[in-house]
Amino acid sequence: MIPPWLLAALIAPAFNAFCLHAAQARVPGEPAISGSEPAKQGEKDWVDNRWQATDVGPFLFSNLSTPQGVTAKALTIKVGQDNEASLAYDTANSSFKACWTGGFLRFSPTRFGLTDPPKIDGQLVIDARSGPGWPGSNTRFRGVHQGSKRIVLEYEVDGTKIFESPGFEKRPNETLFLRSFEVGPHPRPLRLNAAPHLSGARTGSESLDGRHRVYWTNQAEVVCASATPTDIKATVLGDTGWILNLPPATEAMRFDIRLWRGSESSLAAYVKTDGSAKAEGQLSNWIQPGVARWLPESSTRGQRGNDSEFLAVDTLTLPYENPWKALLFAAGIDFTSDGAGYLCTLHGDVWRVTGVNDSLNALRWHRFATGLFQPLGLKVRDNKVYVLGRDRITRLEDANNDGEADFYESFFDGIGTSTGGHDYVTCLEQDNAGHFYYTDPKGIHKVAPDGRSQTTLATGWRNPNGLGVSPDGRVITVAPQQGTWTPSSEITEVKNGGYYGYAGPKITPNRPLGYDPHLCWIPHSVDNSSGSQVWVPEGRWGPLGGQMLHLLWGRCSMMWVLRDTNNLTPHGAVVPLPVKFLSGPNRGTFNRADGQLYVAGSTGWQTSATKDGALQRVRFTGKPVALPSAWRVRHNGIEITWTQPLDRSTAEDPGSYAMKQWNYRYTKDYGSKDWSVEDPSKEGRDALDVISAKLSPDEKSVLLEFKSLKPAMQMELKYNVNTSAGKPMRGQFWLTINQ
Secondary structure (H helix, E strand, C coil): CCHHHHHHHHHHHHHHHHHHHHHHCCCCCCCCCCCHHHHHHHHHHHCCCCCHCCCCCEEEEEEECCCCEEEEEEEEEEECCCCCCEEEECCCCEEEEEEEEEEEEEECCCCHHCCCEEEEEEEEEEECCCCCCCCCEEEEEEEEEEECCEEEEEEEEEEEEEEEEEEEEEEEEEEEEEEEEEEEEEEECCEECCCCCCCCCEEEEEECCCCCEEEEEEEEEEEEEEECCCEEEEEEECCCCCCEEECCCCCCCEEEEEEECCCCCHHHHHHHHCCCCCCCCHHHHCCECCCCCCCCCEEECCCCCCCCCCCCEECCCCCCCCCCCCCCCCEEECCCCCCCEEEEEEECCCCECCCCCCCCCEEEEEECCCCCCCCCCEECCCCCCEEEECCCCEEEEECCCCCCCCCCEECCCCCCCCCCCCCCCCCEHHHHCCCEEEECCEEEEEEEECCCCCCECCCCCCCCCCEEECCCCCEEEEEECEHHHHHHHEEECCCCCCCCEEEECEECHHHHHHHHCCCEEEECCCCCCEEEEEECCCCHHHCCCCCCEEECCCCCCCEEEEECCCCCCCCEEEEECCCCCCCCCEEEEECCCCCCCEEEECCCCCCCCCEEEEEEEEEEECCCCCCEECCCCCCCCEEEEEECCCCCHCCCHHHEEEEEECCCCCCCCCCCCCCCCCCCCCCEEEECEEEEECCCCCCCCEEECCCCCCCCCEEEEEEEECCCHHHHHHHHEEEECCC
């Protein structure tokens, strides 16, 4: 009989050729390269400009590139009756950034638009330099209201609630942008930089006809900024901005700032109309929810998977073809107590799915939220939806229960957002105490239940897209991506204050390697790009209950993680599971309603995905599990426990096992070759002869004895044994011995 690993090697080239041929016929929901070998893909395979055709919604949180530079935490809003103009803010300092007419944003086709910041897509009117919106004050961005009249921003300035709403009036040969303010009662004066750091030469200022004005000349045109006084005093500070001084107030203060640009010959006519302009209505009345935007709902029919194995994979078919051409690169999934699922996508959406039952034959999809900044994690807590973006954790509120979010609340904004193309913020997780966890290039962070503070637990990973937290919060794992100072894929079990190697060695007496040990290394050919870890609830899924699963994003698969915690330094093993996903699994969650695992996946670069994204259910069928289920390092060997009793004759035959070991080199080079443990100067893997195999009295554990067993970064054990009932068990798994 041909061993499974040899059979796989023989059929792989033909299978890859078939996938490459099938990828030529592009259909909705499929990436440019469909199911091809990740290592054979290149940049041309990930050039895709479909995001440009998407209706992204009324606003977008993102990095934003303008001639003045890149703003890390930008919010761009469509304004005007026909969305014919745009206005951008820097939410990090609650300041106006830029405004333009024409299009909205231009997205890069490189890597599906997920690495380069968006650029303005229109005629730039004003591009302000960076600066605080409220100088000398502490500001906190609170969120965005998708109201019935206009988009309304909410933030705090020294504890005072501020509402602001942008607007636009369409005029021939000139432009007029509006910034409408409602400032709550405040005991101390406040200062607003109404037109921060405008480029061009300032040519004058005045207070006339009940308004303050300041003028700039820019490219043969005049820019005029004006504000209603209402006891406000205006100050011009050289080229650093135009400051409005707001006196203390016991009632809410309402005023507008008008930003006009036109020719010098039309300025006088504008000033006349500007003098008669009045602020309209209270913004606090504008935040009432409007009518639903994203109708009609989409209907799909799911598909149950084959029940031949102990795990079956069902598919909740996504609405790939939808009226807004929204892309469905799924990145996070969780459920509310009413059974509704909430799925976030990499291009900024959250979708609500109902009808999730055993048959999956009548799924209903409603676009719940839009405009988020590359959300790569979603969790439900107390029936509220929390989404992790590159800029913040957002809490979404549907105030009128119409199936769409009305308030995008900035629950936690302490993320140090980078403008680097690969500096993603990933993997929102939570523990039973209500803490949130996420990873970014700076490390792994724990957010307080109220969202007002965070603690950095450990550092030293390269671009992790994998994180897991046990329900009690005691075991935290991270999975980074191979690259510099990261010789292969791996899973780290985090200790507080730990450093795990990325950016180079930090040698101490307690850290002789320059990094703290990892739980388990995984060969790059087995797991070229990792996703998250998920804990199976106690009492579910038979022998897998209470254990950890590891998602293989690049290979669209899943493994069982076996932790040996009997030593001072834990070490682990990963066992393949009979699961194949349509897209690279990013996150997973167990649905309390049915006790099954739901996995949100996406394509990207170097993945074998066959769909843009997928939502799939991994269902435990109850069929017998025949796999290694635990292991332990002994002084002279390795003890392996199995889910079923073994046949003694095959279990105690040393020829039933084949072991190899090797190390990786920890350097600044990208990845690593395999290097001998016995002779570190030699490239390759060492074969370890099993000199004896002894089966335990309960026939479920085997002690494999070796002539010499040393710590090794990577070991591979192939087995070919029978159960006591005569059923063959053949396979392989990978492990790490740290001590």
